[in-house]
Amino acid sequence: EVQLVESGGGLVQPGRSLRLTCVVSGFTFDDYAMQWVRRAPGKGLEWVAGISWNGDTTAYADSVRGRFVISRDNTKNSLYLQMNGLSAEDTAFYYCAKSRAVAARFDNWGQGTQVTVSS
Amino acid sequence: SYVLTQPPSLSVAPGQTARISCEGGSIGSKSVNWFQQKPGQAPVLVVYADSDRPSGIPERFSGSNSGNTATLIISRVEAGDEADYFCQVWDTTTDWVFGGGTTVTVL
Numbered sequence: 001e002v003q004l005v006e007s008g009g010g011l012v013q014p015g016r017s018l019r020l021t022c023v024v025s026g027f028t029f030d031d032y033a034m035q036w037v038r039r040a041p042g043k044g045l046e047w048v049a050g051i052s053w054n055g056d057t058t059a060y061a062d063s064v065r066g067r068f069v070i071s072r073d074n075t076k077n078s079l080y081l082q083m084n085g086l087s088a089e090d091t092a093f094y095y096c097a098k099s100r101a102v103a104a105r106f107d108n109w110g111q112g113t114q115v116t117v118s119s
Numbered sequence: 120s121y122v123l124t125q126p127p128s129l130s131v132a133p134g135q136t137a138r139i140s141c142e143g144g145s146i147g148s149k150s151v152n153w154f155q156q157k158p159g160q161a162p163v164l165v166v167y168a169d170s171d172r173p174s175g176i177p178e179r180f181s182g183s184n185s186g187n188t189a190t191l192i193i194s195r196v197e198a199g200d201e202a203d204y205f206c207q208v209w210d211t212t213t214d215w216v217f218g219g220g221t222t223v224t225v226l
Contacts, residue, residue, distance in 0.1 A: 012207075037214075045162065045205050047152070047215035059214050062120075095161060103209045105152050107173070109161040 002026040002108045004096050009113030012035035015085055022079040022096030022110055024040045030054070030074040033102045036081050037109075048094070049081065050102040059102055063089075123218035124125035130224045137193040138207045139221045141206030144187060151189040152207040153182060155200075162205070166191060193223070 002018040022034070036048040049070040058070050069082040079096050093099045094113050097106040124142045131137040141151065153166040165176050169184040179194045193200055205217040 039156075044203075044220035045156070045217040046208075047207075047217060050215070061214070062198070097162075103214075106154075106162075106164060106165045106207075111161050 002098070004098065004110030006094060006096055006110045006113040007063060007118070009115045011116045011118065012086055013044045013119050014117055015082045016086055017082070018086060018095055019114060020081040020083065020115070020116060022081075022094075024077050024079070024096075024098070025048075027098070032098045032100060033104065034070075034072060034079045035097045035099055035102075035106055036070060036094060037077075037097060037106070038090075038094045038115075039112075040089075040092040043092075046092075051079070051103055057094065057102055083115070086115075088117050091115060091117045121208070121213040123206055123208065123216055123219045125193045125204075125218040127219070128222045130226055131193075131196050132226045133196055133198060135196055135219045137191075137196050137200070137202050137223055138187065139193075139206075140220050141189040141190040141209065141225070142187055143189075143216075146187055146189050146208065149184075149208045149210070149218070151184050152180065153180075153191045154205045154207065156205065157202045161226075165204075176199060189207050196223075196225055200224050 003025045006022045033049045051070045067085045071080045097109045154162040155165045156162040164181040165180045169181040181192045183190045203220045205220045
């Protein structure tokens, strides 16, 4: 069974950093690209970042480019999102998802982790 | 940047057909995916590449795409179809784009 489990969310002050982790099982991790998507309260889904199977290719939404870094460790079946310079606008549920390539459909999603940015 | 526009809400009676539109410039030339998200749950892919269904998704879910409008069609609507629905495309200049979402209410 395909499983994606996010962790690392929580309450953080504006300007601080947070790192999210997504641990996967049930499929060959390094056969797939991975994505991060978020949903802010009362808003819709927003794609955040994507990474190729080997990490050589990354892509970011304009809203996070220069502040967030997506990375992966294929030896640990893990995906990461390093979030720096957080602001209230980053408050959202963050989901990881798998896809065959960065530009391919998102087949499976995790349950998400909540990030709240507030003083 | 590329923008996808969906109606914010749609109400439909059980057993009827729901049609959710997703408008974007020349969207007919792009491949459209649709996601369903119920409260407190992760999004689920219900239609990909305009009209294909992942395994496990009922045949009641279908899609079309032409011109400037893509459409998700839910036939014989059930109470369990109440959810938010999002369209999505890959754009070469904007990367992944989601529509604003449509909340479907079953009367």
